[in-house]
Amino acid sequence: MLPMKQRFLLLSCPVPVEACKTSSYEPAWWIYSKKCAPPFSFYYLDMTADRTHRPEAFERSRQHRHGVRQACVNLENSLAQPAGQDLKKWSAASTASFRQLIEAFRRHTEQSEGPEGLLHEIVESAPRLAHAVEQVQHEHQILLVEMARLESLTSDMHGTQIDEIREDSLRLLQDIAAHRQRGADLIYEAYSVDIEGGEG
Numbered sequence: 001m002l003p004m005k006q007r008f009l010l011l012s013c014p015v016p017v018e019a020c021k022t023s024s025y026e027p028a029w030w031i032y033s034k035k036c037a038p039p040f041s042f043y044y045l046d047m048t049a050d051r052t053h054r055p056e057a058f059e060r061s062r063q064h065r066h067g068v069r070q071a072c073v074n075l076e077n078s079l080a081q082p083a084g085q086d087l088k089k090w091s092a093a094s095t096a097s098f099r100q101l102i103e104a105f106r107r108h109t110e111q112s113e114g115p116e117g118l119l120h121e122i123v124e125s126a127p128r129l130a131h132a133v134e135q136v137q138h139e140h141q142i143l144l145v146e147m148a149r150l151e152s153l154t155s156d157m158h159g160t161q162i163d164e165i166r167e168d169s170l171r172l173l174q175d176i177a178a179h180r181q182r183g184a185d186l187i188y189e190a191y192s193v194d195i196e197g198g199e200g
Contacts, residue, residue, distance in 0.1 A: 001152065022086070056199075060117075061108075061112055061118045064107050064108040064111050065183070068101070068105050072173050072177070074100060076173060077097075077174065078090075078093045078094045078096070078097040079165075083162050087157075087162075094154045095151060098151035098154055099151060102144065112140075113140065122186065122187070132182075136182060143175060143179060146168075150168055150172060196200060
């Protein structure tokens, strides 16, 4: 069994083996060349890229990603509420939404980075993606720190901080969206599966 695992046929003939190879991940069959004269032999090499994943890890990841997405929507709605008439109400609602987001994102991080998580599985099945996985893990910590900072500001704020908190929070939501997209791209590159598919 060869490490790269792409599937193709080889014939023992003068044509160079490299002529048989394909860059596609799909099974490729070498078409018989007129340069090959009998006798020739067929050899089947199982070199297909390992694109399988544990369904339970994939489904858990999808559920936690959906939880993060919903928490982002709730936070954006809270931030959009008028704060001038009742600052305490706005602060309480925004703080609650931040805490919901922190909890959802922490669950997502713990699940995806754990020994049974999808990121660990990706590194095992596709070592070439290890650097991209490390980047995603690094972003988890950066985003959690920023969420905690904004949650603290929102829970103990003054009226003059509203615009600053809103601007920083919207920037955070954009960063989370970009992070989610990088994660989806990583999973697709590893398994050719759209993890965002079917999400509402």
